[in-house]
Each structure stands twice: as C-alpha cells, then as structure tokens.
Amino acid sequence: MRVVIAQCQVDYAGRLTAHLPMAKRLILVKSDGSVSIHNDDRAYKPLNWMSPPCTLSVREPGADEAATTADVDPWVTEVWEVTAATGDKLQISLGEVFHDSSHDLGIDPGLRKDGVEAHLQALLAENPDTFGKGFTLVQREYQTAIGPVDLLLRDPHGAYVAVEVKRRGEIDGVEQLTRYLELMNRNPLMGEVKGVFAAQQIKPQARVLATDRGIDCVTVDYDALRGLDNSEDRLF
Known part of the structure; x- marks a missing residue:
C-alpha cells in the first residue's frame, strides 16, 4: 500500500x-x-x-x-x-x-466474524432452502480478488447467487455485496450473478439501497434455524 x-x-x-x-x-x-x-x-x-x-x-x-x-x-x-x-x-x-x-501489508487473514454471525452463516449453508425452494449450496467463503463472499448458491434455474450474511444488516453490508457482485459479474464463466443480503435485522435504509441495486433482502430467524423456535409450540 x-x-x-x-x-x-x-x-x-x-x-x-x-x-x-x-x-x-x-x-x-x-x-x-x-x-x-x-x-x-x-x-x-x-x-x-x-x-x-x-x-x-x-x-x-x-x-x-x-x-x-x-x-x-x-x-x-x-x-x-x-x-x-x-x-x-x-x-x-x-x-x-x-x-x-x-508498505507491504502481506496477506490479510480476513475478517473474523463474531460467534453469532459465523454460526448464522453455517446454518444458512446447511439450509439453502431458506432463500427459496430449489436453492443449493456451491461453496462457503467463495474467494474473490477483493475478499470472500459468505455463500455462493445456485437457484433452481442454475444461476449463481452471492449471499452476504450479517447479524445486523446496514448500508455497509450492501456496499460490500455490491462490490463483490460488480467483480463476479465480469466473469463470463459465471453468467449473471444475483445478490441476496441476509441478516437477522435489516435497517430500512439498507433495504432501500439493496432494492435499488437489484439485491434481494432476506430476514433470517436465527432461533428457528437452530431448531429452538418450533412454530407448532406457539400460541400465535
């Protein structure tokens, strides 16, 4: 640098x-x-x-x-x-x-996610149908030239889908995913790569920015993914 x-x-x-x-x-x-x-x-x-x-x-x-x-x-x-x-x-x-x-900064080990965020990513990798019926996992931490994409999936039509996972979804996360998508969509072998911003909570400003950029937003129920929230046990 x-x-x-x-x-x-x-x-x-x-x-x-x-x-x-x-x-x-x-x-x-x-x-x-x-x-x-x-x-x-x-x-x-x-x-x-x-x-x-x-x-x-x-x-x-x-x-x-x-x-x-x-x-x-x-x-x-x-x-x-x-x-x-x-x-x-x-x-x-x-x-x-x-x-x-x-200055030569060397190879960066990358961002270490906190326990909840890392576990959330692992749970979503095990349950790709959270994003829709027929979605399949290609790879976790898919490496690009500017950093790893949390999840790389395929939709039911075979198109690639890049997923950025956050515990709290803010504008910064949308910007990060946008950079990944710009780079991945230059790869002719991947075709058109869609984006999904997944978080337990997504701020309204982040949702507006994501929608404007053609990125889907998915609010994730962490407890349900862990099997702690059984819908059959609810009163409402």
Whole structure:
C-alpha cells in the first residue's frame, strides 16, 4: 500500500462529475490498483475513489492546466490520472507532498466474524432452502480478488447467487455485496450473478439501497434455524 499526504485537487469524470478543490488530504493506493482520497473525517468513507480494475499513470502538469483552473496553484508538481475499465477517469493534481511511503501489508487473514454471525452463516449453508425452494449450496467463503463472499448458491434455474450474511444488516453490508457482485459479474464463466443480503435485522435504509441495486433482502430467524423456535409450540 502507498500512503500519500499532500495538497491535491481531484476531478472525476464518468457517469457523473465531481470536483474537490485544492486541500490537504490522504491518498491511498492499494495493491489491487484502487485509489481513494480521504479527508480527516467521515470515518472510513473516502471523498472520492476508483475501484479496480483501473490503471494509474503519472505525468507532469501542462502549462495551461494551472493557468486555466482557478483553484490550482502554479506549484502543482505532478498529475495522477486513474482510468477505470469503464472509461471513467479520476485526475489528482498534486501540490506540496508532506508524506509518501509504501508498505507491504502481506496477506490479510480476513475478517473474523463474531460467534453469532459465523454460526448464522453455517446454518444458512446447511439450509439453502431458506432463500427459496430449489436453492443449493456451491461453496462457503467463495474467494474473490477483493475478499470472500459468505455463500455462493445456485437457484433452481442454475444461476449463481452471492449471499452476504450479517447479524445486523446496514448500508455497509450492501456496499460490500455490491462490490463483490460488480467483480463476479465480469466473469463470463459465471453468467449473471444475483445478490441476496441476509441478516437477522435489516435497517430500512439498507433495504432501500439493496432494492435499488437489484439485491434481494432476506430476514433470517436465527432461533428457528437452530431448531429452538418450533412454530407448532406457539400460541400465535
């Protein structure tokens, strides 16, 4: 990972356009090629980013760039151009650089789920019909280039279904599954991969975002899966 702290201006052009005026920011370049720009708040969420696959090239600033852009000082030292496979472009104009270092983080062991979430994933793997009649398990922890998908299933028609399992379903989990689906749907051997967001409780905002992105939501009854909640014993 490369960590850069510098004065920078950021311009994004693609499905939408965005502009960040010159300011001091953190830039992360990861080994997968992704580039993200952060300020000193917003927790983990970047101000702008480019997801892989993408390419990064560095060039000297043109004489007309500093002259025609009001908020770029003439002391711009270099310009980074990040181009995605879709043609979207992220241009980062660097001014003064305060820190620039690279670090090999090695292989990450991955997120260790808490006991309930890990057990929930195992129970769903044993009961794929929770998602519908005819669903079958292909693999647990299906590895992608950006992390493991909790469950990979096939629906009754043979189509692949990627399932993200959470104890508490929030927007972050939907974003995570979206990234997996974007990558998996580029694999011509898999065809169209559908997504399912499964959790014991799903927040309304997460459900709205999932629906907007064509991801199904399934609320899971943990006790019922464990066999502790027998519907025949209920009064109501």
